[in-house]
Amino acid sequence: MARQMSGAKMVVQALKDQGVDTVFGYPGGAVLPIYDEIFQQNDIRHVLVRHEQGAIHAAEGYARSTGKPGVALVTSGPGATNAVTGLTDALLDSIPIIVLSGQVPTFMIGTDGFQEADTVGITRPCTKHNWLVQDTDDLPRLLHSAFHVATTGRPGPVLVDIPKDVQFATGTYQPKPKSSDFRYQPPLKANPEDLTELVAALETAKRPVFYTGGGVINSGPAASQLLRELVEATGTPITSTLMGLGAYPASGDKWLGMLGMHGLYEANMAMHDCDLMICIGARFDDRITGRTDAFSPNSLKAHIDIDPSSINKVIHVDFPIVGDVAHVLEDMLRIWKARGRQMNREGLAKWWKKIEGWREVKCLTYKNSDKIIKPQYALERLEALTKGRDRYITTEVGQHQMWAAQFLRFEDPNRWMTSGGLGTMGYGFPASIGVQMAHPESLVINVAGEASWLMNMQEMGTAVQYRLPVKQFILNNERLGMVRQWQELLHGERYSSSWSEALPDFVKLAEAFGAKGIQCSDPADLDDAIMEMLDYDGPVIFDCLVEKHENCFPMIPSGKAHNEMLLGDASTKGAIEVGGAVLV
């Protein structure tokens, strides 16, 4: 049923047809017609952020916690350029978001008009795809395509740049087409013969390990369910990247914990010593592999990924499998069952014995104190006091992020939002706003460092305006902790620009925004203070003053292999050699 309407009205209509209930945005000259349409309806909530970067991260938080695409609306020029960091973040973490940007009218494009920027040019390398709309009649098709592209195959951010005259002009609206009407249809199912070969390898493997990532989460809840079934049925140990936490429950007995640079000893050792590695929806990132020529030297490797370009990009694999995780796991399970549910049980038993030995190392042990709050202790208490609650965690980037990944335990997918690929400081606070918008009744905590948190602190205004009870749990060490740690290990303890001077009084800052501030510096007071934060019905800034010079361990130094990881302070001197120092 084709209808005539203005481009601006089409935008709102297309969002409704796509099932969008929330848009994060910031108005400006080039999007005023769209804002006018938003004003005249009640189906879509608009959340006014305080900076466009916040809008994109909020949309990411919304997307990651719901599995639905997030939507942001920004104006031309600076509105669009402020969105670039968020778009890049979503691209590296494969998060489906749709960003709508205003543009100067088509007849002014190229004249360096006020607030004009070549938005599609600037965002081409940081989106999965983008479009400049030249004609109002094209707008509905491109908007629906944007949702299809963002959510199909390997998800990612897309941007639709809409000139102001296109918003004003009248055209014919086209309703949402069927998903199968689009040309872009990446295959979901893998070749059954390839899967049979992989299953045969799994049946005979003596030391198999599953290495899972964000692709399991992106594939949807069914993928996590099938993964759990496969792990339990086969008795195979499982580790995950930072991005994949929660796909397999942390309480599961096959769980080895996170792997990688700050991953657990047992997880990294299992990766190094396995004879069959099955990578599911992860991408052999440099934080995972360490030195690639020493990466799991004696294993056969399988890689299940929906994106063919991820396969053999970094690590050569023996079983390349292109497909959607849920579809592939379903077929694998079916094939494995049909072949008689065989495993090398004897080999597996020995393998688990070896893993138990590594677990005995207890690599997350730290020296606690009764005088000062250790960051690890703060997170242990946060975990203990929020365990079992309907809880979502976001983080900023740095030491606190790694500690959160190590000490908080995730039982379900979509509960953990962190900037993995791009490592965007300032991600966590706006992301927590997006999560809370999607889950108004749930507990949403942003585990932050004080330096990261300050990067998008303007979003306190958003949190207070929309009465979002997001808890900002700041591990305040008055340092850029991870930078400081690297300077200690790598740059002769010359702490160049890595401490935070002139920090605000976070309690007063919270109060200035009309929120609640809590400060805690004594380990004895910590539990009560955390409970006070949890019991308060509104946004809280929790200023947790922690040990200033704590290092994050375990750690695989740059340029080293998995089995060369550092477990504590004693062995850190000269840990990174000249060759490793050039790596980040």
Add this chain to the structure above:
Amino acid sequence: MNALKIKKGATSHSAYNLRSTFSDVVEQHTLAVLVDNEAGVLARVIGLFSGRGYNIESLTVAEVDHTGKRSRITIVTRGTPQVIEQIKAQLGRIIPVHQVNDLTVEGPSVERELALIKVEGSGDKRVEALRLADIFRAKVVDSTHTSFVFELTGAPDKIDAFAELMRPLGLVELARTGVAALSRGGEA
């Protein structure tokens, strides 16, 4: 003339001369990429090569299906087998890309390039240039009393060889289209 620093014996000239991070054998491949002819599609392809540090030896693009709005981009690139596979996979991810064919591995193919070569001179050199042009079956498309513009079609090697021969005879300017290529035989 000085702008044309063609190394003796060179068979190709790179738009991006980037060092490969892989030490394996480097191969040259010709890729045919069928794309929607829409705004920015060439920028997406070129941006992929520059952003990921791949080489472009030659690149041609033109619309080949006016009603279907399809363009064909022919790219000659160099890399280790692993890098070539990556390039193909990365090209395949671009949304308006319909098809990526590696003409180098998918059976025999024909590759042709067109060049316009301006030679300036008089006397014996002018006669010699004309004689060589005849041997190479180059056409004269412009002439004055002191210059010729030759049009030459052929494989890139042939054009390299002709340009090399023209150099001492007064080569002043060279324009090349880059490679167009098709697989041999009846199938698309």
